[in-house]
Amino acid sequence: MNSSTKSAIIIGGGIIGCSIALELSLAGIRCALIDKGALNQEASTAAAGMLGAQVETHHPGPFYQLCRLSQALYREWSIKLLTIGGISPQYIAEGILRAALTPEDESELQSRLSWIEDAEWFSAREMRVREQAITPDVLGGLYLRRDHQVHPIHLAQSLTAALHKLDCEIREWTPALSLIERGGHIRGVRTTDGELFADHIILSAGAWGSALTEPFGLSLPLFPVKGQCISLKTAAPVIRSTVFFKECYVVPKEDGTMIVGATQEEAGFDKRCHASVIGSLHTSASRLIPELEHAEFVRTWAGLRPGTRDGLPYIGRPAALPGLITATGHYRNGILLAPATGRLIKQLVLDEQPDMDLGAFAPDRVRSAAEHLM
Ligand SMILES: Cc1cc2nc3c(=O)[nH]c(=O)nc-3n(C[C@H](O)[C@H](O)[C@H](O)COP(=O)(O)OP(=O)(O)OC[C@H]3O[C@@H](n4cnc5c(N)ncnc54)[C@H](O)[C@@H]3O)c2cc1C
Structure with a gap:
């Protein structure tokens, strides 16, 4: 790894954090994935595994578009996981x-x-x-x-195997205690294992995410x-x-x-x-x-x-916390949305044009809406 290689810390090793670590590692970013427990022991392996873009949406709009984007990526993503890590997520192409x-x-x-x-x-x-x-x-x-399915437990195993193959640093039983801010930027994470620093800090801590942003004035209702x-x-x-x-x-x-x-x-x-x-x-x-x-x-x-109260995930860079990227709040559809989320976060990290407009998923939308009313 040369000294110009960029680095990222991903807080939370559920399906969303693992998918982000996968895409960033494939893009040559040095990743550390930290979890308060073992990887994938929370929502992600409790899921049923439906890739229900159609069954889960009740009206057209950005959420449906995001679901469709992820659904379209899934089959190839599953093959990629099998190729890298040798474990199949058991993709079943039945509607x-x-x-x-x-x-x-x-x-x-x-x-x-x-x-x-x-x-x-x-x-x-x-x-x-x-x-x-x-x-x-x-x-x-x-x-x-087109509403196919995977087996979440096999998907988790398949992602973990791929991350090991890609030399992603996995730190289990390492809770993030707080974010570290330096010069107006989020630069690192304080953990039970000491302080960690990286170019990009990504929050994918599922239902627990808001505890880390609240001390910095970012309410992330979850x-x-x-x-x-x-x-x-x-x-x-x-x-x-x-x-x-x-x-x-x-x-x-x-x-x-x-x-x-x-x-x-x-x-x-x-x-x-x-x-x-x-x-x-x-x-x-x-x-x-x-x-x-x-x-x-x-x-x-x-x-x-x-x-989340509006049913939409928080995917993006909060304006109030430069240096931080959020990818949480996937509610009923995190298994479906994992490949698109990983890909969109990689595009943000690499300053590429995202595959879709992320405005509806802005992490500070609640605060912005509240400010607008004042
Ligand atoms: C019963 C059930 C059925 C479901 N069925 C489906 C389905 O069919 N299809 C579908 O698409 N989705 C389904 N879902 C939803 C899906 O499971 C979730 O949206 C998805 O798992 C969220 O992934 P995540 O990685 O954000 O969260 P999680 O899997 O909860 O992972 C968050 C991780 O962050 C870690 N963490 C938290 N705080 C910290 C901290 N301070 N420091 C370090 N680590 C931390 C946790 O330990 C955890 O490992 C279902 C969910 C449930 C419960």
């Missing part, structure tokens, strides 16, 4: 069936057809031709052929949104596409298990699972796919999504 079981749901889903791309309306019969296991009570639904999930197994696979309705989704994995999720609870940083919630997830899944009533129970878990 999502978003089923309507009530007339209200049916009309809400049909209203999306006016703007959503690559969506097809399926009658009840077509839904059941595609997936015989869906309840006969289905009224119809959207077939979202809050944990708990999602509880269960995993089930049947003697033989009953579905091949992901099936989704208002109450839950069922995502079939390569190993024959199905992830059923997920609740949305604002319960602070509490990751406990509750029997009553797990019971109702199973009831909902069995309503959608009756054969699941007698499925084998595999396991249960919960994770904390990094939520």
